Amino acid sequence: MIDCRSDTVTRPDQTMREAAFAAEVGDDVYEEDPTVAELESRAADLVGKDAALFVPTGTMGNQVAAFVHTEPGQEVLTDRQSHVVKYELGGLAQHAGVQVRMLDADPRGVPAPEQVAAGYVEEDLHRPGTGLLCLENTHNARGGLAIEADAIAAAAQAAHERGVPVHLDGARVFNAATALDVPVTDLTDPVDSVMFCLSKGLGAPIGSILAGDEAFIERARRARKLFGGGMRQVGVVAGPGLAALDNVDELATDHDLAADLASGLDEIPGLDVEPPETNIVLVDVSETGLDVESFTDRLREHGVLVSPFGPTTVRVTAHRDLEPADVDAVVERVGSALG
Numbered sequence: 038m039i040d041c042r043s044d045t046v047t048r049p050d051q052t053m054r055e056a057a058f059a060a061e062v063g064d065d066v067y068e069e070d071p072t073v074a075e076l077e078s079r080a081a082d083l084v085g086k087d088a089a090l091f092v093p094t095g096t097m098g099n100q101v102a103a104f105v106h107t108e109p110g111q112e113v114l115t116d117r118q119s120h121v122v123k124y125e126l127g128g129l130a131q132h133a134g135v136q137v138r139m140l141d142a143d144p145r146g147v148p149a150p151e152q153v154a155a156g157y158v159e160e161d162l163h164r165p166g167t168g169l170l171c172l173e174n175t176h177n178a179r180g181g182l183a184i185e186a187d188a189i190a191a192a193a194q195a196a197h198e199r200g201v202p203v204h205l206d207g208a209r210v211f212n213a214a215t216a217l218d219v220p221v222t223d224l225t226d227p228v229d230s231v232m233f234c235l236s237k238g239l240g241a242p243i244g245s246i247l248a249g250d251e252a253f254i255e256r257a258r259r260a261r262k263l264f265g266g267g268m269r270q271v272g273v274v275a276g277p278g279l280a281a282l283d284n285v286d287e288l289a290t291d292h293d294l295a296a297d298l299a300s301g302l303d304e305i306p307g308l309d310v311e312p313p314e315t316n317i318v319l320v321d322v323s324e325t326g327l328d329v330e331s332f333t334d335r336l337r338e339h340g341v342l343v344s345p346f347g348p349t350t351v352r353v354t355a356h357r358d359l360e361p362a363d364v365d366a367v368v369e370r371v372g373s374a375l376g
Contacts, residue, residue, distance in 0.1 A: 116140055243278075
């Protein structure tokens with residue numbers, strides 16, 4: 038079976054397993070785990086922030102950020118297709134007690150400055166006001182789009198001019214930096230906080246990073262504890278996280294594999310494939326005569342796993358566990374499945 042559902046399906050390599058075995062550990066709730074401390078310090082430096090916090094998941098990182106940045110009742114501005122809206126179980130309302138004002142951003146999923154201005158609500162006797170702008174890079178639901186630095190900066194500036202902090206859901210921000218061929222700090226400098234995942238393209242078995250200034254991370258540490266994310270001898274998973282940071286330079290290989298997947302699949306009659314910008318390939322299957330569920334079931338029978346991603350769309354994701362031969366096999370099996 039060739040698993041292309043997500044880059045979360047990667048298995049920790051031998052280097053990561055050895056890092057887990059050899060990790061020096063301590064009780065991280067007491068901030069005594071040296072491996073976690075090293076991971077947080079190195080991660081903060083990578084994204085150009087003063088401090089960082091190791092969290093179990095990207096969703097927790099986003100939710101902690103919203104909790105810290107806002108007050109209950111405030112509004113969060115974000116793209117209608119953003120991960121925090123579509124895939125986090127309404128956590129912004131449940132955890133932070135905030136309202137979401139969804140914006141119909143441009144096709145790349147970035148609210149324009151004028152949209153931020155129009156969506157902004159000033160606090161008064163009747164309204165709690167806007168508390169946060171949340172951006173996303175890469176944009177998952179829009180096909181792993183690598184959002185340019187100037188678009189991030191323009192939206193962030195519009196928020197900052199109104200006293201609104203900005204959080205970046207950067208689960209795959211290193212994919213974006215790789216695709217755009219820019220330092221990742223070009224994408225993270227304009228925002229107040231950023232979350233990125235170690236357990237997607239970078240290949241770690243677990244964990245994400247939330248980064249920001251010292252005061253923000255101090256409050257985030259308390260919020261993580263409140264959310265049930267206080268961890269003990271967690272160096273055994275922070276060690277693989279450190280090893281994952283060494284894999285940033287290998288993300289270009291995943292992008293190349295995605296491009297090859299897209300090229301091959303687009304030649305199969307009935308498939309309409311969006312050219313990928315990073316490691317995510319979106320495939321419209323409406324012309325095959327199959328609905329998405331039937332299409333994914335048929336591919337499973339032929340040894341390929343993909344993710345349903347809309348009424349007529351599936352997602353095919355390249356990742357570090359795939360080889361060029363796997364790409365060829367996927368194209369061949371999909372062709373056979375469609376007969």
